[in-house]
Amino acid sequence: MKEGKEMNFAIVGCGFISKKHAEAIKNLANAKLVAVCDKVESAMDPYVAQHGAKPYTELSEMLEDNSIDVVCICTPSGLHAALAEQIAAAKKHIVLEKPIAMTIEETNRIINASKKYSIKLAVVHPNRFRPVVQELRKIIEKGLLGKISHATCIVNWNRNQEYYDQAPWRGTKEHDGGVLMNQAIHNLDLLLWFMGKPEEVYSMEATRLRNMEAEDVSTGVIRFENGALGTVQAATTVYPKNFEESITIFGEKGTVKIGGMNALYFEHLDIKGLSEEETRDLKLSVKADPWGIPGHQCIIEDMIKAIEEDRQPAVTGDDGKQALELVVAFYKSAEKNQPIKIGNKGE
Numbered sequence: 001m002k003e004g005k006e007m008n009f010a011i012v013g014c015g016f017i018s019k020k021h022a023e024a025i026k027n028l029a030n031a032k033l034v035a036v037c038d039k040v041e042s043a044m045d046p047y048v049a050q051h052g053a054k055p056y057t058e059l060s061e062m063l064e065d066n067s068i069d070v071v072c073i074c075t076p077s078g079l080h081a082a083l084a085e086q087i088a089a090a091k092k093h094i095v096l097e098k099p100i101a102m103t104i105e106e107t108n109r110i111i112n113a114s115k116k117y118s119i120k121l122a123v124v125h126p127n128r129f130r131p132v133v134q135e136l137r138k139i140i141e142k143g144l145l146g147k148i149s150h151a152t153c154i155v156n157w158n159r160n161q162e163y164y165d166q167a168p169w170r171g172t173k174e175h176d177g178g179v180l181m182n183q184a185i186h187n188l189d190l191l192l193w194f195m196g197k198p199e200e201v202y203s204m205e206a207t208r209l210r211n212m213e214a215e216d217v218s219t220g221v222i223r224f225e226n227g228a229l230g231t232v233q234a235a236t237t238v239y240p241k242n243f244e245e246s247i248t249i250f251g252e253k254g255t256v257k258i259g260g261m262n263a264l265y266f267e268h269l270d271i272k273g274l275s276e277e278e279t280r281d282l283k284l285s286v287k288a289d290p291w292g293i294p295g296h297q298c299i300i301e302d303m304i305k306a307i308e309e310d311r312q313p314a315v316t317g318d319d320g321k322q323a324l325e326l327v328v329a330f331y332k333s334a335e336k337n338q339p340i341k342i343g344n345k346g347e
Contacts, residue, residue: 001067007304009069010035010092012059012083013075015167016044017097021072022047024297030304037062053138063090070303073097076167078175081106084121088113095148095303098211098328099185100320104179111317122303122313123320125189126295132258132265132286133190138247140194144171144271145251150229153191155184156243159236164212169214176203178214182328184234187263189323190247191232197225197322201331202339220330225343231331264290 009025011018014036025031036047036057044055056062063071063086072095073080080101081264084277087094094114100123101107114121127133139145157179169175176182192198210216216237222230246259246267254271257273258264266283274282297316306313333340 006030006032007069007307008032008034008067009063009070009300010037011047011053011072011074012037012064012087013073013079014038014040014047015074017178018047018072018074020294020296021074021095021300022046024294025302026092026330027294027297027303028304031300033243035062035065035068037137038248058151059066059086063087063092064159068092068281070095070173070300070306072256072300073175076169076175077177078102078169078172081109083105084110085113086125088117088119088121088269091276092285093122093307095122095124095300096317096320097124098189098320099181099324100317101176101324102174104321104325104328107317107321120303120306120313121317122298122299122306123315124299125315125323126299127186127190127263128315129292129295129298130264131289131292132263134292135266135282135286136247136256136258137193139254139271140249144254144274145249145256146224146253146272148195148228148249148251149194150231150250152231152246152248153184153190153232153234154244154246155179155187155240155256157183157233157236157242158238158243159183159210159216161210162235166208171210171214173214176214177327178207178212179206179234179236180218180242180330181214183236184218184232185323185327187234187245187321188232188249188326191230192322192326194247195226195228195230197226198222198227198329198342199324200279200339200341201326201329201333203333204337205334215334216263217336218330220333222326258307 156316164171200223205215205218217235248257257268259267
């Protein structure tokens with residue numbers, strides 16, 4: 001693919017999240033949505049009408065279109081592996097919605113297929129591109145917090161019963177998962193991005209208020225490889241709406257909390273050597289544009305550049321796997337009621 005040439009995108013799965021992909025593609029001058037695929041024909045109608053995309057009910061037929069460069073997978077999570085393998089075999093690059101898959105075995109199949117067929121694989125963890133997250137990442141990379149002692153990750157949100165009743169796969173362990181797999185996995189990805197690899201976890205979970213198979217509330221602790229500790233609290237049971245989303249990091253030279261209803265702001269910023277004026281300016285710069293460029297747009301734009309520059313995407317399959325490994329470890333810990341090791345020496 002020559003630099004500057006428009007890249008053609010296709011979407012598989014035309015549910016709620018696919019709208020964000022289509023909008024992101026529309027907002028990029030060098031991207032075009034040319035095809036969509038869904039078993040339900042009416043689900044594709046908006047993309048045909050608004051974007052001029054060609055509709056397909058069979059993925060194999062869509063993949064015969066040699067003009068398609070990238071396929072966005074927006075189906076229920078339990079279908080990711082089989083679809084990704086099929087798309088990779090057709091030599092199309094893949095933008096894959098979170099979680100990367102439901103199991104480590106499925107994840108390995110996806111990553112192996114991307115390597116076998118030499119295609120780029122990007123996993124959608126868009127919160128990495130939020131302005132406040134980018135600034136906190138810089139703070140940590142510069143070592144401004146010094147040695148980190150611990151961190152907290154909180155997702156207290158509301159997903160009512162109607163949300164889970166929208167489709168039969170929602171809230172199932174096979175195709176969707178609970179609050180950890182479906183909502184908090186974004187925050188777990190950020191926690192790993194800030195804190196490094198986890199070594200051991202212990203978790204408890206419950207299904208308290210929603211009629212669903214998976215968990216609607218979870219609490220857990222993490223020991224990271226660097227010795228730091230972390231706590232995770234996640235729920236979709238909060239009344240009557242989303243209450244908070246936050247990550248707080250405690251270091252020997254600073255304490256930083258990004259928070260609010262959607263973890264968009266510096267709720268606390270106290271770093272040794274950072275003046276009051278510098279602290280205020282950093283808070284205000286984030287507050288002026290808290291959402292920044294939409295994360296899906298950043299992911300898709302980065303995919304285009306990754307193809308042009310022949311490099312790995314910003315959020316790789318391995319990144320997606322690390323977040324999933326943490327969720328799976330939490331699930332195993334809750335099931336066995338014991339600590340679970342993560343990594344080569346453990347599970």
